[in-house]
Amino acid sequence: MKKxxxxxxxxxxxxxxxxxxxxxxxxxxxxxxxxxxxxxxGFCLNDYVCYSxxxxxxxxxxxxxxxxxxxxxxxxxxxxxDAPEQTLLFGIQPQNPEDLNPxxxxxxxxxxxxxxxxxxxxxxxxxxxxxxxxxAVCDSPAGxxxxxxxxxxADGTPLGTGEGDLIQFDPGIFIDDDETIYLYSGxxxxxxxxxxxxxxxxxxxxxxxxxxxxxxxxxxxxxxMESEGSGxxxxxxxxxxxxxxxxxxxxxxxxxxxxxxxxxxxxxRPDAGYQFGGTLxxxxxxxxxxxxxxxxxxxxxxxxxxxxxxxxxxYVFYHRQTNRTNFSRQGCAEKIxxxxxxxxxxxxxxxxxxxxxxxxxxGYYPACICCHLTGANGAAFSHPDDMxxxxxxxxxxxxxxxxxxxxxxxxxxEPVQYIKNMQDDSTAGYKYxxxxxxxxxAIQIRGEAEGVVELRKEPDGDSIGKILINVSSKKWxxxxxxxxxxxxxxxxxxxxxxxxxxxxxxxxLN
Numbered sequence: 001m002k003k004x005x006x007x008x009x010x011x012x013x014x015x016x017x018x019x020x021x022x023x024x025x026x027x028x029x030x031x032x033x034x035x036x037x038x039x040x041x042g043f044c045l046n047d048y049v050c051y052s053x054x055x056x057x058x059x060x061x062x063x064x065x066x067x068x069x070x071x072x073x074x075x076x077x078x079x080x081x082d083a084p085e086q087t088l089l090f091g092i093q094p095q096n097p098e099d100l101n102p103x104x105x106x107x108x109x110x111x112x113x114x115x116x117x118x119x120x121x122x123x124x125x126x127x128x129x130x131x132x133x134x135x136a137v138c139d140s141p142a143g144x145x146x147x148x149x150x151x152x153x154a155d156g157t158p159l160g161t162g163e164g165d166l167i168q169f170d171p172g173i174f175i176d177d178d179e180t181i182y183l184y185s186g187x188x189x190x191x192x193x194x195x196x197x198x199x200x201x202x203x204x205x206x207x208x209x210x211x212x213x214x215x216x217x218x219x220x221x222x223x224x225m226e227s228e229g230s231g232x233x234x235x236x237x238x239x240x241x242x243x244x245x246x247x248x249x250x251x252x253x254x255x256x257x258x259x260x261x262x263x264x265x266x267x268x269r270p271d272a273g274y275q276f277g278g279t280l281x282x283x284x285x286x287x288x289x290x291x292x293x294x295x296x297x298x299x300x301x302x303x304x305x306x307x308x309x310x311x312x313x314x315y316v317f318y319h320r321q322t323n324r325t326n327f328s329r330q331g332c333a334e335k336i337x338x339x340x341x342x343x344x345x346x347x348x349x350x351x352x353x354x355x356x357x358x359x360x361x362x363g364y365y366p367a368c369i370c371c372h373l374t375g376a377n378g379a380a381f382s383h384p385d386d387m388x389x390x391x392x393x394x395x396x397x398x399x400x401x402x403x404x405x406x407x408x409x410x411x412x413x414e415p416v417q418y419i420k421n422m423q424d425d426s427t428a429g430y431k432y433x434x435x436x437x438x439x440x441x442a443i444q445i446r447g448e449a450e451g452v453v454e455l456r457k458e459p460d461g462d463s464i465g466k467i468l469i470n471v472s473s474k475k476w477x478x479x480x481x482x483x484x485x486x487x488x489x490x491x492x493x494x495x496x497x498x499x500x501x502x503x504x505x506x507x508x509l510n
Contacts, residue, residue, distance in 0.1 A: 005360065006059040007369040008353035009320070009330040011051060013417035014038070014401050018319035018329035019110035019170075021242060022308035025121075025141045028052045029310050031061070031317070032123070033331060034110050038400040038415075040327045041094040043128070044107040046400070050142040055310040058333075058354040063403045064142035068108070068123060072147050073134055075127060076105050092325060092384065098399075106130060110240065110304055113141070114173040117181075122148070122210050124171040124183070131160030133168045133185060135211055149211050151183065159204075159213060166217070167198050170304070172241035174270065181206040181214075182270050184241035188223030190257050195225055201237045201254075203271045221265065221274060224257050231276040235263050242306035243270065249342055253280065253306055253316075260284055260300045262318055264307075264344060279346045280307070280316050281334055284379060288346050297372040297429070298349070299393065301326040301382040307336065314338065315354065316347065321382035322394040322417075350431040358489050361435030367443075367504040368394055368417040372429030372459070372493065392419050392426045392504075419504040422496050424451070427459055428504060429493040435509075438486040443467060443494065444505040446476050451498010455483060457490045469498060476505055 011017060016036035023030050031053075035046035050064040070076050094100050101107060106127035113123050116137075123136040123145050136145035150158040151168075160168040172184035186202045189195040201221035205214040221237035222230045240255035240262070252265045252274050261282040265274035279287050283303050284296030293300075301321040308315060314336050319329040333354050334347045351369045352359050359365070373379075375391035387393060398415035419428055422445075441455060448471070455465035467481030494507070 003356065004059040006353070006355050007359070007365070008332040008349070008351055008371065009369075010058075010333055010354050011061060011331055012403070012414070013330075013366065013368055014396065014415050015051075015330070015403075016046075016322075016328050016400075017049070017051070017331050018044075019240070019304040020317035020319060020331045020333070021110070021112050021306045022315070022317050023113055023141075024055055024308060024310060025115060027055055028141075029055050029058070029308060030064075030113070030141045031331070032111055032113050034108060036327055036329050037099070038323065038328045038396060039095070039099060040400070041092050041099040042101075042107060043327055044109050045101055045327075048108060048111060048123075048125075048145075049402075052142060053310075058310055058315075059356070067138070067142055068136050068145040070101070070105055070108055072136070072145075073106075073108075073127060074147065075130065075134075092327070110170045112171055112173045112242070114175055115141075116210055117175065117179055117208055121145075122173065124151075124173045126168055126171065131165070131167050132158045133160065133171045133183070137210075151206070151211055151213065153213050153216075159217075165198075166200055166202060170239050170241055172243050174243040174245075176245065176270055180270075181208070181210065182243070184220065184243060184252075185217075186220075186241065187239035188237050188257075189225065190238055190259065192224060199223070201241065205271075218271070220271065221252065221254065232265075234258075235261070235276060235279065240304040244307055245270070246338070247342065250274075251277075251307065255302065255304050258282075258286075259302045261286065262303060262305055262316065266342065277343060280336065280344060281318050281347050281349065283318065283320050283349060285348055288348055294378065296379040297374060299324075299373065299379045299382045299387065299391065301329070320349075324382055324384050324387045324393050324395075326382055348431070352432060358432040358434040361433040361438050361486070362509045364506060364508045365430070366417065366506050367419045367428060369430065370394075370419065370428045371431055372427060373419065374427050375423060376425035389421055390423075392421045392423065392428065394418075395420045416505060421501050422449075422504050423501045424496065424498060427493055427495045429459065429491060431491040432489055433492055433509070434489050435486045438483050438509055440480060440482050440510050441465060441467065442478050442480040442508045442510075444476050444478050444507070445469070445471055445502045446473050446505075447500065447502030448472050449496070449498060449500035449502040451496060451500075453481070454495045454497065455481075456493045456495060457486075459493050459495070469496070469502065471502055
């Protein structure tokens with residue numbers, strides 16, 4: 001039987017689950033994250049859902065359904081009449097009321113889950129700009145979680161509201177082999193001028209009730225205000241705490257002040273002594289082989305995730321931006337490797353991610369699995385004001401949707417994700433394929449454009465094929481071209497030179 005392939009993003013293209021925190025429970029790996037709304041005007045507007053896969057086959061992810069709804073948190077149930085409208089970030093205005101949650105309903109930001117000492121599963125999360133950490137509990141990893149309470153000091157004061165408390169953010173939860181329960185939390189200023197005195201990385205111990213603080217919070221990772229001489233310079237802690245114990249060492253994964261990279265630090269202790277390790281992954285491949293931000297291979301925004309081992313392989317989970325915003329983010333993953341000293345080399349972003357190896361160098365592929373997307377001026381920050389209509393970008397042709405049990409109905413309703421606005425000198429790149437006698441390729445496009453699409457193995461390499469473009473249509477059309485016989489494992493880049501612009505839905509290799 002032919003083995004199934006999987007691409008980045010690894011979930012259905014209509015799913016926008018950033019901040020992916022993977023955990024293996026039993027023989028399955030479960031993916032927890034926040035939940036963006038396509039076209040939304042804010043972060044994490046949808047309820048928590050969960051996907052899982054057999055640890056021996058990460059090509060087949062199963063939708064587990066909604067595991068926790070925003071309205072289950074008591075702070076989202078009693079809305080005063082004078083509750084303020086939800087704050088809009090980055091100046092993006094909603095196009096319609098569905099682009100935001102109702103007035104007074106707070107969004108649920110990046111969560112984490114752990115199996116407790118009692119065998120139940122505990123979900124830790126924050127409600128957007130509220131200062132506390134909340135906890136929900138369930139008897140199974142992907143069942144229906146129920147609200148348990150707020151993390152609190154020994155005197156009952158909710159953490160985040162007590163005198164001297166820092167603002168809580170992006171909780172990470174970890175139980176060590178000696179059954180000590182550690183809770184990590186916090187964000188730090190991304191620039192010195194943003195410091196408000198209530199931010200920072202911290203760690204604390206919890207009682208076995210999973211709510212009460214046993215040992216008060218203490219500072220953990222250096223932020224930009226105190227990093228001089230620490231070894232973290234340029235990669236200071238920003239947010240997204242995630243912890244794993246590997247071969248007796250503690251690996252702390254976080255998003256740095258760069259925002260578009262995930263870094264790691266290592267210690268012999270879970271709550272102190274972390275030394276900077278390096279960059280795990282950057283959504284623009286910045287820092288990889290000396291690449292600078294000006295050479296980014298993708299439009300930039302924040303990223304957040306964690307690492308996990310499935311079978312014999314370790315992976316890093318992260319997210320990318322779509323739709324010219326930071327509010328429609330998709331989960332991606334890549335393989336990572338440890339050297340003999342326990343260090344992890346930065347991995348590159350690819351189109352194959354969780355696949356067992358390179359993708360087959362033949363057949364149909366959606367254009368949205370690109371791992372390189374730039375315009376004539378390179379890449380930009382994912383925001384309409386920065387990008388305007390000067391760059392190609394990922395989007396879809398329908399509103400936000402959720403999976404349905406009716407497969408036929410889902411096939412009928414499922415949005416088409418595609419690359420919009422391929423203009424002169426725009427590049428869409430894909431890594432990697434295993435080619436055998438590739439001789440021609442077809443692309444599915446629509447728009448108003450005339451010119452040529454060159455196929456290359458490297459963005460600045462020699463052309464291996466050309467597809468002539470002369471399209472004037474609002475409907476998808478197939479356009480074909482010859483390729484010099486191509487063999488072996490390599491990347492594939494589609495670069496347009498010409499006038500006008502077109503949308504790019506898919507390509508077929510023969």
